[in-house]
Amino acid sequence: MASEYEFTAKDIVEKPEILMSGHRACAGCGPATALRLVLKAVRGPTILTHATGCMEVVSTIYPYTAWKIPWIHTAFENVAANASGIEAALKVLRRKGRIKDEHVDVIAFAGDGGTFDIGIQDLSGAVERGHDFMYVLYDNEAYMNTGIQRSGGTPHGAATTTSPAGSVIPGKPEYKKPISDIMVAHGMPYVATASPYYWKDLITKARKGIEVDGPAFLHVIAPCPRGWRYDTSKTIEISRLVVENCIFPLWEAIDGEYQLSEPSEAIALKPETKKPVQEYLRMQGRFRHLFTPKFEKVIDEIQWITDKRWQRLLKKCGIN
Amino acid sequence: MEIVKQKVLALNGDEAVAYAVKQSDVDVVSAYPITPQTIIVERFSEYVANGEVDTEFICVESEHSALSACLTASAMGARVFTATASAGLALMHEILYVTSGCRAPVVMAVVNRALSAPINIHCDHSDSMVERDCSWIQLYAENSQEVYDSIIQAFRIAENPEISLPVMVGLDGFSLSHTLENVQVLPDDVVRKFVGTRQFPFIKGHEGKMVPFKLDPENPLSMGPLDLYDYYFEHKRQQEEAMQKAPKVIQQVHEEYAQMSGRHYGNGLIERYNLEDAEIAAVCLGSTAGTVKTVVDELRAEGVKAGLLRIRTFRPLPVEEIIKALENVKAVAVMDRSLSFGGYGGAVFHEIRHILYDAHIHPYVVNYIYGLGGRDTPRNLIHKIYQDLQEILQTRRVEKPVKFIGLRE
Ligand SMILES: Cc1ncc(C[n+]2csc(CCOP(=O)(O)OP(=O)(O)O)c2C)c(N)n1
Ligand code: SF4
Ligand SMILES: [Mg+2]
Numbered sequence: 025m026a027s028e029y030e031f032t033a034k035d036i037v038e039k040p041e042i043l044m045s046g047h048r049a050c051a052g053c054g055p056a057t058a059l060r061l062v063l064k065a066v067r068g069p070t071i072l073t074h075a076t077g078c079m080e081v082v083s084t085i086y087p088y089t090a091w092k093i094p095w096i097h098t099a100f101e102n103v104a105a106n107a108s109g110i111e112a113a114l115k116v117l118r119r120k121g122r123i124k125d126e127h128v129d130v131i132a133f134a135g136d137g138g139t140f141d142i143g144i145q146d147l148s149g150a151v152e153r154g155h156d157f158m159y160v161l162y163d164n165e166a167y168m169n170t171g172i173q174r175s176g177g178t179p180h181g182a183a184t185t186t187s188p189a190g191s192v193i194p195g196k197p198e199y200k201k202p203i204s205d206i207m208v209a210h211g212m213p214y215v216a217t218a219s220p221y222y223w224k225d226l227i228t229k230a231r232k233g234i235e236v237d238g239p240a241f242l243h244v245i246a247p248c249p250r251g252w253r254y255d256t257s258k259t260i261e262i263s264r265l266v267v268e269n270c271i272f273p274l275w276e277a278i279d280g281e282y283q284l285s286e287p288s289e290a291i292a293l294k295p296e297t298k299k300p301v302q303e304y305l306r307m308q309g310r311f312r313h314l315f316t317p318k319f320e321k322v323i324d325e326i327q328w329i330t331d332k333r334w335q336r337l338l339k340k341c342g343i344n
Numbered sequence: 345m346e347i348v349k350q351k352v353l354a355l356n357g358d359e360a361v362a363y364a365v366k367q368s369d370v371d372v373v374s375a376y377p378i379t380p381q382t383i384i385v386e387r388f389s390e391y392v393a394n395g396e397v398d399t400e401f402i403c404v405e406s407e408h409s410a411l412s413a414c415l416t417a418s419a420m421g422a423r424v425f426t427a428t429a430s431a432g433l434a435l436m437h438e439i440l441y442v443t444s445g446c447r448a449p450v451v452m453a454v455v456n457r458a459l460s461a462p463i464n465i466h467c468d469h470s471d472s473m474v475e476r477d478c479s480w481i482q483l484y485a486e487n488s489q490e491v492y493d494s495i496i497q498a499f500r501i502a503e504n505p506e507i508s509l510p511v512m513v514g515l516d517g518f519s520l521s522h523t524l525e526n527v528q529v530l531p532d533d534v535v536r537k538f539v540g541t542r543q544f545p546f547i548k549g550h551e552g553k554m555v556p557f558k559l560d561p562e563n564p565l566s567m568g569p570l571d572l573y574d575y576y577f578e579h580k581r582q583q584e585e586a587m588q589k590a591p592k593v594i595q596q597v598h599e600e601y602a603q604m605s606g607r608h609y610g611n612g613l614i615e616r617y618n619l620e621d622a623e624i625a626a627v628c629l630g631s632t633a634g635t636v637k638t639v640v641d642e643l644r645a646e647g648v649k650a651g652l653l654r655i656r657t658f659r660p661l662p663v664e665e666i667i668k669a670l671e672n673v674k675a676v677a678v679m680d681r682s683l684s685f686g687g688y689g690g691a692v693f694h695e696i697r698h699i700l701y702d703a704h705i706h707p708y709v710v711n712y713i714y715g716l717g718g719r720d721t722p723r724n725l726i727h728k729i730y731q732d733l734q735e736i737l738q739t740r741r742v743e744k745p746v747k748f749i750g751l752r753e
Contacts, residue, residue, distance in 0.1 A: 084569030109413030149405030
């Protein structure tokens with residue numbers, strides 16, 4: 025499944041913005057960058073729907089909006105059902121000649137809370153029904169809008185306000201839910217992971233997700249300086265490191281066939297270039313407590329789960 | 345206008361709903377099965393499977409998603425329908441408010457059923473009464489004929505650009521939903537003409553020009569934004585203003601429909617039964633009104649001046665109409681098929697008693713909680729209520745203003 029479209033830096037500059045400036049995201053907000061990049065892949069008339077969360081809250085406040093194209097937010101846990109309704113309406117209204125006979129794309133945005141946790145039921149249902157829409161998960165690994173609480177997407181050992189680094193429990197005890205694998209297991213036609221540092225890869229995948237017939241799922245890692253506790257200038261660097269240490273490898277699954285994307289494939293071919301997790305963890309305040317003798321072993325656990333999942337991924341991609 | 349020639353079909357209440365929806369040129373139906381609503385979804389699925397409707401049917405994985413999908417489909421400009429009951433309506437609770445807040449004219453049949461626990465599939469009004477404050481228009485039907493007629497009318501009410509609010513039509517579980525009745529149905533083309541195509545309010549869009557209120561790539565709008573203390577309150581008042589405009593629209597639609605069908609349900613808001621000279625009266629909604637009317641006839645035959653006020657439109661509450669209807673009644677028994685735990689009587693009682701406080705007439709107003717969980721309410725129970733009212737008038741005393749009736753003591 026090759027997209028005809030080749031993105032260049034020029035396109036990025038020249039394609040009109042859809043998420044306009046003036047919104048209230050923090051400086052260095054990874055999700056805002058992620059959404060802007062995704063929207064560079066839009067190919068024509070498009071309807072957006074958005075789950076409650078940081079990006080929904082920062083992009084509107086009555087009577088202002090940052091959205092150039094039709095956009096609707098209704099609640100936190102139902103964005104895939106919202107997309108289902110939009111897609112069904114488009115089909116029938118076109119059939120009845122009540123709207124122009126042209127294709128309209130549907131994109132749903134949700135955070136990790138809206139996806140891994142409270143919204144997984146309607147996401148699963150919408151994908152099972154096969155609606156033609158792209159679901160974009162911007163994963164900042166916690167409930168940021170409500171003040172950095174843990175989600176099913178928060179990584180092991182991270183301190184959040186509901187998995188604080190205590191003197192007994194060192195941050196989140198559980199491991200991150202493998203949400204994208206769960207989506208692949210639905211038998212959906214297109215699932216991919218992406219990172220804002222690899223912008224061309226991200227936009228190309230977004231475009232493929234839009235172009236595919238049926239549901240597509242794009243999982244974008246989206247660092248949040250507020251919640252991850254790092255300097256606002258480091259978002260893009262962190263977006264690179266998380267791929268280089270294979271905590272968040274880049275891949276696509278087309279009709280269930282896993283395939284590594286270029287940056288991760290290069291690491292697979294040259295395993296000695298795979299970075300250890302330390303540097304990445306050390307940059308972020310949410311892991312600060314791990315760099316103490318008492319909790320050091322959690323860093324080993326993070327390395328262990330990273331390696332285990334990476335090996336499993338290589339196997340799925342047919343690389344041994 | 346002349347009364348249209350109509351077919352008579354043997355339909356239960358659920359089938360009457362499905363048939364009305366089939367005729368109303370609905371674009372999107374999204375629903376999830378729950379007893380006693382299932383027949384609606386099943387019949388409609390058959391219409392889709394047999395190509396009898398041009399409707400996208402989204403067979404979702406929950407009621408929360410059913411209403412979420414209806415809401416956005418409606419925001420796209422589609423005519424939309426869903427149906428549920430009991431736990432399903434409770435699961436929709438959050439999205440009920442979002443739907444009315446987004447001013448999406450969704451029409452929903454609520455097949456009234458008790459709420460858990462303990463789990464019970466039979467009729468009472470707990471499910472929809474608890475949702476009376478969510479800015480949905482609420483109509484309650486007495487029989488399956490009225491169910492059919494009300495669903496068709498509901499699309500015209502909801503989609504009126506002055507209103508733009510969702511409408512729920514309540515029908516009693518099993519006593520209506522599963523009971524066969526002769527239902528007169530209008531020809532397809534007549535219904536289609538009556539419901540017409542969907543209308544939209546116009547609002548100021550992003551670029552400052554007036555645009556139809558829907559999601560449309562040519563006229564982009566943002567719907568459901570963050571809206572804090574500086575505008576939220578005005579938006580809520582707008583919703584209430586639309587509610588206050590609804591009685592006129594409900595009456596107009598009801599009258600226009602009556603002209604072609606020959607069927608009236610009072611004035612569309614309330615129905616007065618032998619109230620003109622009544623000294624004692626019951627107030628109720630839903631199918632129980634049928635039994636009460638029989639009892640009123642029996643009492644009238646004995647010379648007792650008994651009457652009934654049936655509330656068809658419970659939201660918005662037709663305040664003036666209710667005052668006028670009860671103005672000369674001396675003792676009123678309000679029947680509630682739901683319970684407001686820890687409150688003073690049921691939801692309908694709260695309304696009626698407090699309306700009459702303003703009216704400078706102070707009849708005795710007592711409350712009967714009846715029929716919870718499908719408990720039968722036969723004629724003798726209704727007779728007991730009217731006897732109580734007569735006793736109150738004789739003794740000029742009310743022993744207990746709020747009573748349970750028809751249960752073990
Ligand atoms: C039903 C419901 N429960 C809880 C909330 C409160 N809430 C709003 S946003 C949010 C967290 C959002 O987290 P996520 O999806 O990760 O998005 P983020 O804010 O991190 O971008 C929560 C818990 C809500 N709006 N609705
Ligand atoms: S808290 Fe994080 S996700 Fe939310 S706006 Fe700020 S940087 Fe972005
Ligand atoms: Mg988040």
